[in-house]
Amino acid sequence: MKKFSYKIGFWCLGILFFFGMNFGMNSYFIQHEIVGQSCKTLIIGESHIRSGLNPEWMEDAANIAQPAENIFLTFHKLKRYIQLHPKTQAVILGIGHNTFSGFNDTKFRDAHFAHEFMNRAYAIIPIRALESVGPDWRIYTKTYIKNMLLYPRKKHDAFIGRYHPIIQDARQQEVDIFIQRHYYKNDTTLYPISDISIQYLDSVIYYCQEKNIELSTVYIPQQEAYVALIPEIYQEQFNTTKQHLNHLNIPLYDFHQERLDESYFANFDHLNHKGAEWLTKELLQRMHSE
Amino acid sequence: MLFNSIDFAVFLPIVFAVYWMIGTERRQWQNAFLLLASYVFYGWWDYRFLILIFLSSLVDFLVGQKIVNHKGKGRKYWLWLSIAVNLGLLGFFKYFNFFIEEFISGFRWMGMEHSWETMHIILPVGISFYTFQTLSYTIDIYRGKLEASKDPISFFAYVSFFPQLVAGPIERAKRLLPQFQEKRRFNYELARDGTLQIIWGLFKKIVIADTCAIHANYIFEHHQEVNSSTLLLGIIYFLIQVYCDFSGYSDMAIGLGKLFGFRLMKNFDFPLFSRDIPEFWRKWHISLTSWFVDYVYIPLGGSRYGLWKKIRNVLIIFLVSGFWHGANWTFILWGLFCGLAFIPYLVTGNNRNYVGTTIAQGKLFPSFKELSGMILVNVYICLSMVFFRSSDIQQAYEYFIGLFSMNFHPFDLGRLNYFPLIILLFVWEWLVRKKDHGLQIEALPHIMRWSIYAGVIWMILYYFGNEEAYIYFQF
Incomplete structure (x- = not known):
């Protein structure tokens, strides 16, 4: 029994030592890895802004938005990015009615999203901060082991996105499917308003103020059929947010009721490449005119 | 609790440490502790399942006593009581809805509408395995091959022994029960070998089966959208998934048994290296095949009456075996399909050609005859997997139509990404085919052996994460 315990212990220690070495190296790489590019203007948010603003038509800009991103993750990405690129002068944050959907609160525990979200989060979000979104700790542990303990890897930049034009034409799908996905738990029950998202929007605002970064918010154009079906509680919440931003002197460039031709859209709520070109130029014009 | 879960990784060391701390001198306490641990393990799925296993164990323990104490017809009545209770539980939980649905569609076919309701019945995990295990106990007592146990703790621990409770091997009371009734001393070599067998089982499950499942699931779900070459890959991936999933589980069960001082029976003996169909069935799910031979085939007359x-009798065995796997016509067809391939060997008297020998015995490579036999067996078994995996006969039919439409172009090269891993596994299994498991490699130099252990552990950790349930749990 003793010999067996010693051998098992020896192997366990060996594995722990191996994990420890990899952890040390990966922590070093995370600390010293330069991810993303230094830029004056940073575009951040979820898939709407990711496919809606093309940084190529802007001066010295980078779009690091990622699909399905919630504002909790956006805040931590922003912090990490500014830490790495302190010369950033302006941040353009994509927002919309769906920013405040309770659906966003499930992303760190929903089986469909959690693996991807943990992959984006493990290098930038401390465990204590993660607690507030009630994550699936098993998935977190597995992601952490895979990324930090198994081998030394120099790249830990899964949280960095880029401009990605959507070319897929999904207009054949029903508009209800898009609405359902963003706002409804099931056929009839709405997700509640996400308090976490409201709080973290403030965190983004205060962080930018603290770092003297000019923050602007953008709501991209959406099709009329989609806008008409946005549930009332989300419309009310968005109006409250609008007033709040106005009160804090944060510009909101709201294009969501802009009536564009269908040829500008990839689907009901995402622009295509042509739409992105229009929006980017239109936004720059509006910003310069103010 | 799955063997490949974090819960089990916490459960096992605790149970192992407490079990051996109790000491070999207090065998009864060890058994009681194993019983408790097994009930915790089983109740982890759903505590209500414990009522069934307790009931099944209690009935068979009491019936065992009664059979011994009675003479003449009374013994038979008690045996029938045991069979009725066990098969009744199995029939109700596993087949009730199937029969109701079939009756309704049968009446509808005859123009009569019936609106019998089916029930929402949860299939208790492992019920097919432990009912067969307890049945073997009462039948063996009835046949006078086994003495009834007077020790309820040992008997209850035997029925619920957690390493093999939910997916076998289906142990005979004659083999396993005496092990509960004697002192178990910690044996370093046995525990070491058990640990390596557990690691090998985990490797097969996590690294091979769960990755093959990704392709197999996709291809079966999209069988109408892909071409013949992809459908072919689908059945290959599924066969390897089933093999590694179930033999991996068996390896872990046997390895766990060794950790606690028990020797469980071999359940898989490298079946994919079989040279003909009868050899395949002697090497695949050995505990179930031999159970059916002993308790169904022989009572039916075996090979005695022409x-x-x-x-x-052989066809009955295969049909019953198919039905045992699940309440679905696809499983019955699977059984029939496999049985039909067995008949020619039986008729020509070639069904025992390869008993007691190993492929390429004493050689590194198989002969041409052995190789061609092996390929034929695998092709046939791959085809049978269409029935095994399809959700209904319609899907199986569509799958076969797609497969034999001979539309092989373009070949989906992207789906070959796991093939190097699979080839590596089979080359390795070929090299160790005379051993009990893939990590019995004592003959290799220290450094090489330890590098292999480390590599295997690393791959398990790398692929770990999905916690896919074992295919055979549903049976």
Whole structure:
């Protein structure tokens, strides 16, 4: 029994030592890895802004938005990015009615999203901060082991996105499917308003103020059929947010009721490449005119 | 609790440490602790399942006593009580809805509408395995091959022994029960070998089966959208998934048994290296095949009453075995499909050609005859997997139509990404085919052996994460 315990212990220690070495190296790489590019203007948010603003038509800009991103993750990405690129002068944050959907609160525990979200989060979000979104700790542990303990890897930049034009034409799908996905738990029950998202929007605002970064918010154009079906509680919440931003002197460039031709859209709520070109130029014009 | 879960990774060391701390001198306490641990393990799925296993164990323990104490017809009545209770539980939980649905569609076919309701019945995990295990106990007592246990703790621990409770091997009371009734001393070599067998089982499950499942699931779900070459890959991936999933589980079960001082029976003996169909069935799910032979085939007359009865009995075994796997016509067809391939060997008297020998015995490579036999066996078994995996006969039919439409172009090269891993596994299994498991490699130099252990552990950790349930849990 003793010999067996010693051998098992020896192997366990060996594995722990191996994990420890990899952890040390990966922590070093995370600390010293330069991810993303230094830029004056940073575009951040979820898939709407990711496919809606093309940084190529802007001066010295980078779009690091990622699909399905919630504002909790956006805040931590922003912090990490500014830490790495302190010369950033302006941040353009994509927002919309769906920013405040309770659906966003499930992303760190929903089986469909959690693996991807943990992959984006493990290098930038401390465990204590993660607690507030009630994550699936098993998935977190597995992601952490895979990324930090198994081998030394120099790249830990899964949280960095880029401009990605959507070319897929999904207009054949029903508009209800898009609405359902963003706002409804099931056929009839709405997700509640996400308090976490409201709080973290403030965190983004205060962080930018603290770092003297000019923050602007953008709501991209959406099709009329989609806008008409946005549930009332989300419309009310968005109006409250609008007033709040106005009160804090944060510009909101709201294009969501802009009536564009269908040829500008990839689907009901995402622009295509042509739409992105229009929006980017239109936004720059509006910003310069103010 | 799955063997490949974090819960089990916490459960096992605790149970192992407490079990051996109790000490070999207090065998009864060890058994009681194993019983408790097994009930915790089983109740982890759903505590209500414990009522069934307790009931099944209690009935068979009491019936065992009664059979011994009675003479004449009374013994038979008690045996029938045991069979009725066990098969009744199995039939209700596993087959009730199937029969109701079939009756309704049968009446509808005859123009009569019936609106019998089916029930929402949860299939208790492992019920097919432990009912067969307890049945073997009462039948063996009835046949006078086994003495009834007077020790309820040992008997209850035997029925619920957690390493093999939910997916076998289906142990015979004659083999396993005496091990509960004697002192178990910690044996370093046995525990070491058990640990390596657990690691090998985990490797097969996590690294091979769960990755093959990704392709197999996709291809079966999209069988109408992909071409013949992809459908072919689908059945290959599924066969390897089933093999590694179930033999991996068996390896872990046997390895765990060794950790606690028990020797469980071999359940898989490298079946994919079989040279003909009868050899395949002697090496695949050995504990179930031999159970059916002992408790169904032989009582039916076995091979004693001429060729036709022999064929009938073999077909019955395969059909029942198919039905045992699940309440679905696809499983019955699977059984029939496999049985039909067995008949020619039976008729020509070639069904025992390869008993007691290993492929390429004493050689590194198989002969041409062995190789061609092996390929034929694998092709046939791959085809049978269409029935095994399809959700209904319609899907199986569509799958076969797609497969034999001979539309092989373009070949989906992207789906070959796991093939190097699979080839590596089979090359390795070929090299160790005379051993009990893939990590019995004592003959290799220290450094090489330890590098292999480390590599295997690393791959398990790398692929770990999905916690896919074992296929055979549903049976």
